Amino acid sequence: MDLSAYQTDNFFDEMFSAPGVVRPHYQKVMERLQSLNLKEFEQKQQAVDLLFLRAGVTFTVYSDDQGTERIFPFDLMPRIIPHDEWAFLERGLKQRIVALNCFLHDIYHEQKILKDGVIPPSYVLSAKHFRREFVGSDVPKDIYIHICGSDLIRDKDGRYLVLEDNGRCPSGVSYVLENRQAMRRAFPNLFPNAGVRAVENYADRLLKMLRNIAPRGQDNPTVCVLTPGVYNSAYFEHCFLARQMGVEIVEGRDLLVRDFKVYMRTTKGLQQVDVLYRRIDDDYIDPSVFRPDSMLGVPGLVNAVRAGNVALANSIGTGVADDKVMYYFVPKMIKYYLGEEPILDQVETYLASEEKDRKHILANLDKLVVKSANEAGGYGMLMGPWAEKDEIERFRVAIEKNPRNFIAQSPISLSRHPTWTPETEQFEGRHIDFRPYILYSGPDDISIVPGGLTRVALNRGSLVVNSSQGGGSKDTWVLYGND
Amino acid sequence: MLSRVADSLYWLARYIERADNLARLMEVNLQLLLDFQDLDDIKLREHWDPVIRSTGDEEKFYELYEEANSQTVTDFLTFNKSNPNSVIGCISGARENARMVRDQISSELWETLNNCYLFLKSNDAQNVWDSGAYEFYDRIKDYSLRFQGLTAATLPRDECYDFLQFGRYIERADKATRMLDIKYHILLPSPQDVGGAEDAAQWIALLRAASAYDAYHAQYLANIDPVHVAEFLIFSENFPRSIRYCVQELNARLHNVSGCPLSKYSNDAEKLAGKLLSDLTFSNVQDVINYGMHEWLDNCQERLNEIGGATYQAYMFQKPVDLAEEIQQQQQQQ
Incomplete structure (x- = not known):
């Protein structure tokens, strides 16, 4: 394989510091690739695709009425992070998750950060996912976000920026593990001497973290994964994690609440459940408290949580931290709770509900990226520079009508990574992002799997990495060393 | 084990066994046609009608097709997606259930089933069919x-295994009764009335469909005798596709799940299975012929259904929760 014609086009490229100049930590992969010819490479790519299809590593496409399952396209060229860079990310992510958990505990208890005027109270109280009915309730070990999947990007200078925090039910970790397995099969000889850190013990750590929050400190708690069911797009992942941890995967209809305790309905009668790794959002988790039309949830689950008979990961009410208006305040939270400067930068953000910012946003709609405060997955977004005029006008009306619901950011020129392009039969630069997975058992017990999900926008020039909109993924290598 | 999971495992195994039996039924019947002389439409219909009847989906078949011939029956029982009991319908059903219990079965099991499903959906299936x-x-x-x-080879002998095996053997026993029923008219109280070369060919076909041809010969030597064939396929103690063997197995699986000794019963499923097994143990083929082969097979099917129903009640059925009532109760406790 020949990468001599590869162009970096004024973007920050993960592999090449300049055309023809490979960064040292990519050297080994480069050598291995050069030893392959086109046919061998394509065979490996096909073998990996087939592997995913056969193993059923797929997600469900909703828009398609046949409920088609697709594989998440996988690119064989790995994304590599050297040791020092990873150490920096780790420090930054740990700082952030500690601050976010402090913030959530605070706003559901004393609300000091609001009283001290660091965050205007109305922003928190008006947040769509702020659960006022949980003010004053305790959660096990004061942990709100147990599993976090912050999205990181790199700008044109290679600076890492946090894009969002995903403190509810971040998905994708199964791909981290499956991608690694696929890479090991495709390049068995490369791994022993490439110095890649293993990701395989994620499930062990997840289980340990979940057992740690069991009510009354039980030695042998019953842990379950709560899934919306087989038709959920991430069902494969729910199953995968349950299997890897060796715990049951349950649906709402398998559970029953009696006397403030949660039971699952088994062939031998009712069996009590102590910890639920729930992959159902707050809104759907208990129809007696939240959306009464939810068929996925368990009536009474919240009663059981309040009574302290069952622990949830993540806790109820974390969605407020995913509000993009709260994102704006995370650096302030870090300073307020930890007295530290933020290690990781984030994207400069304007709040439409602040008059000065709003004027700036409305005057520059064609230059900014506007996001709804509570949407995810690339929806509810305006990409100003690429948008049609009527779309811009629609956003203008929406922002003026409900400024609290919008923020704006300057577009970031996302870093690129050489990615195999079947149409041209060569590597081309494609934009990528990165989602590491953080397990939080307390400020001194945080574990981040050395790796993560690198998503890649497979279409030329595209910035959208979501699996539902033409995204793919790469194996992410964190190295023991720096080259 | 979750009740829902037990139910899915049971159906997963049943669907696979059903697809397997369909494949056997079709293969043998298509082969048989090659032996017929002077094949006309009437003969063809006489051949295929009982096959369709044996699947129990006669009504559905005649809604979709005008007449039973090689082409329509094959289509209905193999590729027709609107027939949940076609080969493709069964494999899809098995896979749907397997997806629900993927965490319970080995990756190898899942991949085999998934591969079968992908094969049936691919062009490759059409190519193989064409050849x-x-x-x-x-x-x-x-x-x-x-x-x-x-x-x-890959599953621990636990509840998961027991429910899979229970599903497999109950389906296999049911299909054995149906296959025999295709030929029941030969075993009217005086079997001498019918016979001939074509019938012999059909009995051989029946044995082949059950992979029983060699085992039968080992026991009865060369003679293909309808009474012996029926005896073998119903009463054999050790042939893994005979009805008695299947009932013996499914009975053992039920007792394994409950932990109740074989000499006792702890629920209706075990009671019914034990009774059926004892009838199969303490009667012979002459009793079946005297009772009327067709009636006997019908009765056996009925009893297998009851065992399935009782098992569902014992392990899988959960009283549906009245959501509205549940929500109201929980709100009162808040």
């Missing part, structure tokens, strides 16, 4: 055998 029905049905049997082998 011959025999190859095609063989492929399906092969997948089923691999599934059975992997069940034996």
